[in-house]
Amino acid sequence: MQAEIITIGDEILIGQIVDTNSAWMAKELNKYGIGVSKITSISDEADDIVTTIEAAMKRAPLVLMTGGLGPTNDDITKKTLSDYFGMKLIQDDELYQKIQDRLAKYGISMNPFNQEQALIPDGARIIPNNFGSAPCMWFEKNKRVLVSMPGVPFEMKGIMQNGLISAITEHFETSEIVHKTIMTDGIGESVLAEMLSDWEENLPLNMKLAYLPSPGKVRLRLSITGESKPALEKMVDEEVEKLKKILPDNIFAYDDIAIEERIAELLLEKGKTLGTAESCTGGYIAHLITSHAGSSAYFKGSVVSYSNEIKEKVLGVNSKDLEKFGAVSQEVVEQMALGARKVLNTDYAVATSGIAGPDGGTDEKPVGTVWIALAGDFGVQSEKLELYKVRERNIKVSAFKVLNLLRKELEK
Template identity: 45%
Template sequence: MQAEIITIGDEILIGQIIDTNSAWIAQQLNTIGITVKQVSSVADDSTDIIVALTLASGRADLVLVTGGLGPTKDDITKQALAAYFNCGLRRDPAVLSHVEAIFARSGRPMLDLNRQQADVLDGCEVLFNEQGTAPGMWMVHKGKPYVVMPGVPFEMKHIMQERVLPRLIHVEGRRPLWHHTVLTAGIGESFLAEKIADIEAALPPHIRLAYLPKPGFVRLRLTAAGKDTAALKAETHAIAAAIQQRLGEYFIADEDTSLEALIRDRMQQQGVNLATAESCTGGNIARLITALPGSSAVFEGAAVTYSNATKKALLGVKEETLQRHGAVSEATVREMALGAQARFHVDYAIAVSGIAGPDGGTPEKPVGLVWIAVAGKQQVVARKHLFGQDRAINIERASAAALFMLWQLLNAEG
């Protein structure tokens, strides 16, 4: 079975909001063996909505629509759907009672616009929305199901989880899929592909390999299709094991996770803790770690030492070191790492100093030059990196490289 997702709203097309609904819906459908063939975003325009529905009906066995079900004049999805299905709207008593109860609890006056939230398509099955005022609708048109849901993410997710997915599990035509994800770091996508070229070439027709790169990391996703899920799991596990053996230190995890999450778990297991001293990354490494639940068990704190004065005052970097080698140097990041280790009383410390850009580079120290040091229980390791011209990407790549160096040192000293 193949599905198409249509998201409706001008705010998506002008970039005011990011369409997270489609990604989440696609993940849920994938887990039950329904493939998403296409995702479309259209404006709050009746003609555009009808055209999108018409095209989707020719491509997919199932159409899911989100957005445009609110009470204001720009929310025209129901009217466009009524025109497409050639049906009217009816006011559903149960939905109206639910909307009235919401307004009564909040003590707000209820307008006629709010009552219109209870208007649903003639012939549809109402998908009740306990989390909001806009109900979902399940409509069958020319033998094909259409699922219509509000665009508010938590309301859409509630309807999908409580009303839609339990029903879709029983439809015919689903093709079980199994995904096995491998996390790699410290190696570029092209070099990675070359290293495992023979493994990829030997994959059977029912297993596909996808490369999912981001600065500093590449995820490898094995997708297997077939009727026997247990057999698919065994096959992809064996392939992942072969990839792990081939990649060695570049192989990080046999699961879909993040390096910072693995570091948190490893440090908890080893009973060690961490601090960061950041210059060009501006606290981004600390942000990545503290975004994780449970990070307080291993993370003590961070010093964002952007100027030479703060490097000296907060981390104890020597004036002589800065004068002789400069802020962006191996000597400076080593002293930054050791200073953070001492000041925060931690087992491990990361230090980063570089020229993120777009300005500030010289022929000797160009934009993209970053020095990283990691102080551990037994040693301090430092490494020079030369990234590109983009400031945001340089910060992201430096953060990833620093975490990878910490991971390597944890493994070496653990």
């Protein structure tokens, strides 16, 4: 079964906010055997709304829409949908009381805009919204369903998880969808595709492979649809086993997880700790690690040694080496990693030093030159990266590469 998603809001079209709703909804629908065939963003204009939903409901049995249900004059979705489905707006006394009670908690009196929030189309089914005042409305026409939800993400998610998904799965017959993501490193997308060409050509006819590249890694996603979930999972597992033999050293996870999540698993499993010494990445590695709950169990801290003074005085880098080899060098980055491990008293420490760009490069060390290092009981190891002219990409790739050094060491 296929669905379409429509997001309403000029703020999306002008780039003021990013549409995170659609990605979350698509992922959630997939859990229940509902694929998403099209995602559309449109303006807060009645004609656009009508034209878009009319076309979508011809293509898909289920259309989910978010946005335009607020209490202000620019939120016209409810009125537009009522007119389109030939319904009248009537006051829902229960919803009115709910809005009134919510406002009273903050000492606010009902005004005409709040009162309009309690109006609902007289022929629509209302799905409870326990996280806000805007109603979730279910419309049916020609055996097709359109659901309109508020665009506030936590309201939309609450509605989906606390009533709407159940209503959808009760109304529609759905198939099973199984996805498996394999995280690979060290091989570019085109080279990887060539390596996997024979395997890919011999996949079962109902199984699809997608390549999803990002800085430093490529995600491979296998997808298959059918009636029996155990049978589908067995088919996917069989293909993953074949893939392991083709890429024995380049798979670092079998779920759609970030490298820092895999590092967390390994450090917790082995009872080890980590610290970072960052120059060109400016604390980005520490940010990645600490963005996950529970990181205090294995992460002790970071030294962002942007200046040579901090490299020397805090991390103990030899001043003569700094002068002779420069901050972006094997000698310095290795001392940074060793120094961080000592200062932070950790089992492992990673370090980065490079020229992220867009300026600062020389003929000898152009923009994108980065040294990374890992220190542990084994001593220290380092690697030179020759990256790009784009600062943000250089920072992300450097962080991934040095964490991947750690990942490989922990998996030995």
